[in-house]
Amino acid sequence: GAVVSQHPSRVICKSGTSVKIECRSLDFQATTMFWYRQFPKQSLMLMATSNEGSKATYEQGVEKDKFLINHASLTLSTLTVTSAHPEDSSFYICSARDAIGANVLTFGAGSRLTVL
Amino acid sequence: QQQVKQSPQSLIVQKGGISIINCAYENTAFDYFPWYQQFPGKGPALLIAIRPDVSEKKEGRFTISFNKSAKQFSLHIMDSQPGDSATYFCAASRQGGKLIFGQGTELSVKP
Numbered sequence: 310g311a312v313v314s315q316h317p318s319r320v321i322c323k324s325g326t327s328v329k330i331e332c333r334s335l336d337f338q339a340t341t342m343f344w345y346r347q348f349p350k351q352s353l354m355l356m357a358t359s360n361e362g363s364k365a366t367y368e369q370g371v372e373k374d375k376f377l378i379n380h381a382s383l384t385l386s387t388l389t390v391t392s393a394h395p396e397d398s399s400f401y402i403c404s405a406r407d408a409i410g411a412n413v414l415t416f417g418a419g420s421r422l423t424v425l
Numbered sequence: 426q427q428q429v430k431q432s433p434q435s436l437i438v439q440k441g442g443i444s445i446i447n448c449a450y451e452n453t454a455f456d457y458f459p460w461y462q463q464f465p466g467k468g469p470a471l472l473i474a475i476r477p478d479v480s481e482k483k484e485g486r487f488t489i490s491f492n493k494s495a496k497q498f499s500l501h502i503m504d505s506q507p508g509d510s511a512t513y514f515c516a517a518s519r520q521g522g523k524l525i526f527g528q529g530t531e532l533s534v535k536p
Contacts, residue, residue: 313468315468341521343523343524350529350531351528351529352514352526352527352528352529353469353514353526355523355524355525358523400466402468402469404468404524406521412457412459412474412518412520412521413459413471413474414459414471414524415471416461416468416469416470417468418467418468419466419467419468421466
C-alpha cells in the first residue's frame, strides 16, 4: 500500500532557528500533500495544502511566512518552521493523496518539534 | 458547517465488549467519511471508510454505520481488545477536498 515517510521523527532546536521537515511519498506520486499540526490530546488541525509545482494554500490563521511549504516534486514536500519559538513546539504530520480527486489520505508518522 | 463533532471524548471498555464512537456533521456536500486510528507518537492510520450511498460497512471487527438523514455516522468495534487502545478520529471530506477531523476519542480497553 501507499507509504508516506516523514523525517526527522524528532527534532529539538533553539529558539530563533529554522527547522525543515521532509515528507516523501515512497511508492506513489502525490499530487497533493497536506500538513497538519497536533497538540497533545487534541485533534489534527490542517495547516496548509500543497500541490506540486504551485504555491501552498494556507488555512486561516496560519502564518505562511513562518511555515514555509515547498512541493517541488511529486514525491517530496517540505515544511520549514522559520525563526521557531517555544509556542511552535508541536507534532507535525504530513499526508499525501496519490491521485487527483481521490479521497484516501495516507499519513506520515509525524515529526515532534521541541523548541527550547 | 465545516465541523465534525465527535463523542465521547474518552471511552473505557472491557475486553470483549463493544466500543461505539459517534460523529455528526453539518455539510451535506461531504461524501467521504473515514475513521483513523492513532497510537501515541504516531501518525493516524486509515481504519475504515464509507460513502453516503451505503448505510453500513464492515471490515473484520470494525463496522461503520451511516445515517444520511441524521447526518451522523458511528464506528463500532466488536470484541474489543487491549491492542485496540488508541485514539480514534472520524473525518469527512468532499471529493478530493480537505479532510476535516473530529475531536478524537481516546479508547482504553481493559483486560
